[in-house]
Amino acid sequence: MSLPPITLTTDFGTRDSYVAQMKGVILGIAPDAIIVDVTHDVPQGDVRQASWIVEQIADTFPAKSIHVIVIDPGVGSERRLVALEAKGQRFLVPDNGCLSEIVRHSRPERVTWLNRERFWRKPTSATFHGRDILAPTAAHWHRGCSSVEFGPEIGPGTLVLLPECEAKRDDRGWNGEVVAVDHFGNLITNLRSSALEDQGLEDCVVTIGTNEVLGIDRCYADRPEGSLVALFGSSGRLELAVRNGSAAALLDAGIGANVLVDLPESGEGHDSRDSGEAE
Amino acid sequence: MSLPPITLTTDFGTRDSYVAQMKGVILGIAPDAIIVDVTHDVPQGDVRQASWIVEQIADTFPAKSIHVIVIDPGVGSERRLVALEAKGQRFLVPDNGCLSEIVRHSRPERVTWLNRERFWRKPTSATFHGRDILAPTAAHWHRGCSSVEFGPEIGPGTLVLLPECEAKRDDRGWNGEVVAVDHFGNLITNLRSSALEDQGLEDCVVTIGTNEVLGIDRCYADRPEGSLVALFGSSGRLELAVRNGSAAALLDAGIGANVLVDLPESGEGHDSRDSGEAE
Amino acid sequence: MSLPPITLTTDFGTRDSYVAQMKGVILGIAPDAIIVDVTHDVPQGDVRQASWIVEQIADTFPAKSIHVIVIDPGVGSERRLVALEAKGQRFLVPDNGCLSEIVRHSRPERVTWLNRERFWRKPTSATFHGRDILAPTAAHWHRGCSSVEFGPEIGPGTLVLLPECEAKRDDRGWNGEVVAVDHFGNLITNLRSSALEDQGLEDCVVTIGTNEVLGIDRCYADRPEGSLVALFGSSGRLELAVRNGSAAALLDAGIGANVLVDLPESGEGHDSRDSGEAE
Numbered sequence: 001m002s003l004p005p006i007t008l009t010t011d012f013g014t015r016d017s018y019v020a021q022m023k024g025v026i027l028g029i030a031p032d033a034i035i036v037d038v039t040h041d042v043p044q045g046d047v048r049q050a051s052w053i054v055e056q057i058a059d060t061f062p063a064k065s066i067h068v069i070v071i072d073p074g075v076g077s078e079r080r081l082v083a084l085e086a087k088g089q090r091f092l093v094p095d096n097g098c099l100s101e102i103v104r105h106s107r108p109e110r111v112t113w114l115n116r117e118r119f120w121r122k123p124t125s126a127t128f129h130g131r132d133i134l135a136p137t138a139a140h141w142h143r144g145c146s147s148v149e150f151g152p153e154i155g156p157g158t159l160v161l162l163p164e165c166e167a168k169r170d171d172r173g174w175n176g177e178v179v180a181v182d183h184f185g186n187l188i189t190n191l192r193s194s195a196l197e198d199q200g201l202e203d204c205v206v207t208i209g210t211n212e213v214l215g216i217d218r219c220y221a222d223r224p225e226g227s228l229v230a231l232f233g234s235s236g237r238l239e240l241a242v243r244n245g246s247a248a249a250l251l252d253a254g255i256g257a258n259v260l261v262d263l264p265e266s267g268e269g270h271d272s273r274d275s276g277e278a279e
Numbered sequence: 280m281s282l283p284p285i286t287l288t289t290d291f292g293t294r295d296s297y298v299a300q301m302k303g304v305i306l307g308i309a310p311d312a313i314i315v316d317v318t319h320d321v322p323q324g325d326v327r328q329a330s331w332i333v334e335q336i337a338d339t340f341p342a343k344s345i346h347v348i349v350i351d352p353g354v355g356s357e358r359r360l361v362a363l364e365a366k367g368q369r370f371l372v373p374d375n376g377c378l379s380e381i382v383r384h385s386r387p388e389r390v391t392w393l394n395r396e397r398f399w400r401k402p403t404s405a406t407f408h409g410r411d412i413l414a415p416t417a418a419h420w421h422r423g424c425s426s427v428e429f430g431p432e433i434g435p436g437t438l439v440l441l442p443e444c445e446a447k448r449d450d451r452g453w454n455g456e457v458v459a460v461d462h463f464g465n466l467i468t469n470l471r472s473s474a475l476e477d478q479g480l481e482d483c484v485v486t487i488g489t490n491e492v493l494g495i496d497r498c499y500a501d502r503p504e505g506s507l508v509a510l511f512g513s514s515g516r517l518e519l520a521v522r523n524g525s526a527a528a529l530l531d532a533g534i535g536a537n538v539l540v541d542l543p544e545s546g547e548g549h550d551s552r553d554s555g556e557a558e
Numbered sequence: 559m560s561l562p563p564i565t566l567t568t569d570f571g572t573r574d575s576y577v578a579q580m581k582g583v584i585l586g587i588a589p590d591a592i593i594v595d596v597t598h599d600v601p602q603g604d605v606r607q608a609s610w611i612v613e614q615i616a617d618t619f620p621a622k623s624i625h626v627i628v629i630d631p632g633v634g635s636e637r638r639l640v641a642l643e644a645k646g647q648r649f650l651v652p653d654n655g656c657l658s659e660i661v662r663h664s665r666p667e668r669v670t671w672l673n674r675e676r677f678w679r680k681p682t683s684a685t686f687h688g689r690d691i692l693a694p695t696a697a698h699w700h701r702g703c704s705s706v707e708f709g710p711e712i713g714p715g716t717l718v719l720l721p722e723c724e725a726k727r728d729d730r731g732w733n734g735e736v737v738a739v740d741h742f743g744n745l746i747t748n749l750r751s752s753a754l755e756d757q758g759l760e761d762c763v764v765t766i767g768t769n770e771v772l773g774i775d776r777c778y779a780d781r782p783e784g785s786l787v788a789l790f791g792s793s794g795r796l797e798l799a800v801r802n803g804s805a806a807a808l809l810d811a812g813i814g815a816n817v818l819v820d821l822p823e824s825g826e827g828h829d830s831r832d833s834g835e836a837e
Contacts, residue, residue, distance in 0.1 A: 014572070017596050231405075281589040317575050340582035
């Protein structure tokens with residue numbers, strides 16, 4: 001029976017051989033490893049996008065999967081590489097905030113600074129630690145090494161975190177923003193479904209720019225083709241979507257766009273729109 | 280020895296983590312499964328393109344491979360998800376016509392409606408049945424579950440089919456159209472080589488728009504660089520190609536373009552061109 | 559324990575099912591094979607780019623890995639398909655120069671012309687030898703067939719080679735050129751680090767177009783964001799890069815651009831620039 005897989009998330013693209021070089025190194029040490037590509041199209045150096053992606057995959061992979069994230073604009077500088085466990089998963093990453101969501105919403109354990117060179121590929125390139133440090137470490141971890149062998153344990157509190165980016169509650173409802181735009185042009189926000197449980201989803205009013213949607217639906221097919229729909233997507237976050245179309249294109253909106261949710265019990269709408277239409 | 284692989288065909292693109300989420304779910308249930316990406320770049324919601332792709336791969340995979348297709352514009356609506364066997368392969372798909380070619384040219388067996396929730400991931404998202412229903416079902420099927428466990432058997436005659444799209448024979452030859460354009464700009468038609476066997480391929484005249492090609496060649500290298508060639512491609516369909524170039528770009532043609540084949544014995548050309556040049 | 563992997567390098571793109579068809583054929587013969595995608599985005603027919611890519615991966619994969627390269631503009635013509643071993647790796651390729659770097663810098667062994675049809679898929683398409691000849695041959699080789707079974711041995715000296723493309727030493731330093739541009743816009747040259755060992759890297763002057771860089775750094779982070787840096791990249795070649803940016807965009811430079819390196823002991827600069835600024 002196979003061991004839990006190793007996943008790779010990078011900003012390397014797929015035109016070059018960088019991803020394959022990492023896989024070659026892993027398979028040289030752990031020939032049976034199952035390696036899963038998460039994506040290699042994270043925008044260059046975009047640690048924030050990586051943090052959303054990692055949060056999404058942590059819930060879907062088997063326990064003890066090893067997730068290697070190489071969004072590493074500081075490669076070769078003093079930034080640390082670390083191993084840690086959280087949510088039952090294992091992570092190998094540059095300590096640059098790419099695990100911000102994971103670290104904020106769970107209790108990271110056994111955080112280790114990867115400074116034991118005997119686990120590294122030799123010679124060790126100063127520009128490709130993904131291949132020369134993270135890949136061989138992932139393979140050794142996969143094969144049964146304990147992460148305490150990789151280097152000294154460090155306090156979870158010392159991990160680099162990006163500034164918090166959560167929707168805020170005010171007296172009228174929720175004030176959030178678009179944090180990701182997916183392949184379909186769905187606008188994914190920082191408002192989680194858990195925040196809105198039992199709050200009359202049919203009567204919410206969701207506002208983005210000058211557009212309003214009455215009610216949070218269950219799925220795209222609840223609305224006619226081409227019209228805007230608000231729903232909780234597969235990651236449990238509020239999304240704005242267009243059935244068989246692109247909300248990003250329809251609204252000309254992207255990351256950072258403000259999204260307001262007026263709750264039915266809140267009486268008045270947000271200042272930014274005509275309160276008379278709020279319900 | 281490994282079991283037959285699970286393949287994935289989607290319109291998810293490769294920027295997001297959706298494909299990886301499906302793989303994580305599969306590997307959580309079937310840790311040894313070999314998973315093969317067919318493509319994730321089917322145009323959004325393009326069930327017709329999916330049907331051509333699935334037909335091509337069915338012939339090349341080992342018996343009992345499980346093909347999961349997630350081109351699912353109706354996710355969350357009343358459209359059914361089904362399991363079926365055909366051509367010695369297993370399929371898990373939304374019942375929206377994405378298996379039209381397979382179903383028309385073979386005898387589907389054990390068609391099952393996937394309505395047994397105990398095989399589903401919980402909670403089950405209304406917008407990502409690929410991850411929450413098809414992926415776990417594929418994993419259970421891979422591990423040895425019988426498809427009769429997944430839900431009630433339904434009649435193959437009730438499956439949704441796209442309108443037929445085959446080249447038509449007339450008294451002068453064949454009247455077809457471009458049904459796909461590949462990465463190289465090859466124009467792939469709905470005229471199968473089996474229709475033209477023993478019919479003097481060297482003397483056929485293939486017409487697309489105002490362009491004519493005399494003779495159906497064996498391979499690209501039979502013509503000089505940059506010139507148009509007609510041949511039966513690797514899928515057994517008539518293709519128009521340009522050696523080391525793009526027929527789509529050269530002819531400014533795409534899906535839906537009419538393609539006529541005048542057979543040598545047919546005497547007169549098609550009306551759409553100067554009959555004097557037909558042979 | 560798994561056998562060494564099979565890797566695939568093609569110009570097929572990832573929109574069509576061509577890559578998956580090859581995998582299906584491999585898994586039908588070698589169900590346990592681990593298959594790694596190197597890239598499918600080699601520019602169409604670009605044998606030179608393939609030769610750089612193959613050189614990079616040969617050093618990172620486990621011994622006896624099988625690398626299948628399908629950059630094959632001459633498919634169906636008289637060009638040969640060959641198997642060979644070099645650098646401890648195994649290769650299956652069209653004999654068109656795609657192994658030029660490997661063949662020039664190592665001693666190819668057991669070069670075999672693949673002409674034994676019993677290893678081929680039937681019927682054998684004239685346009686897709688990757689699927690019908692290389693894929694099944696890779697699978698049989700993986701399972702333990704000896705390459706002498708695939709066809710007659712041929713002399714390594716008969717292999718097709720691209721014209722040499724190495725940086726040249728002159729009395730002032732090195733005269734090279736950009737041979738590849740990666741996803742990040744890094745400009746990768748044909749000047750290898752081995753050529754510059756012990757030659758005062760801090761005092762070298764690297765010139766591309768009208769731009770000069772003083773000193774060869776260790777990593778991107780040695781320079782401020784947005785400024786040009788010269789370094790030896792992960793493949794051991796001199797690269798011009800911009801930290802968290804694109805050197806290709808900044809310099810509007812690409813493949814073929816001239817790159818000069820003046821060595822500190824060389825006294826005078828290259829003619830192409832003001833010699834007074836050389837040191």
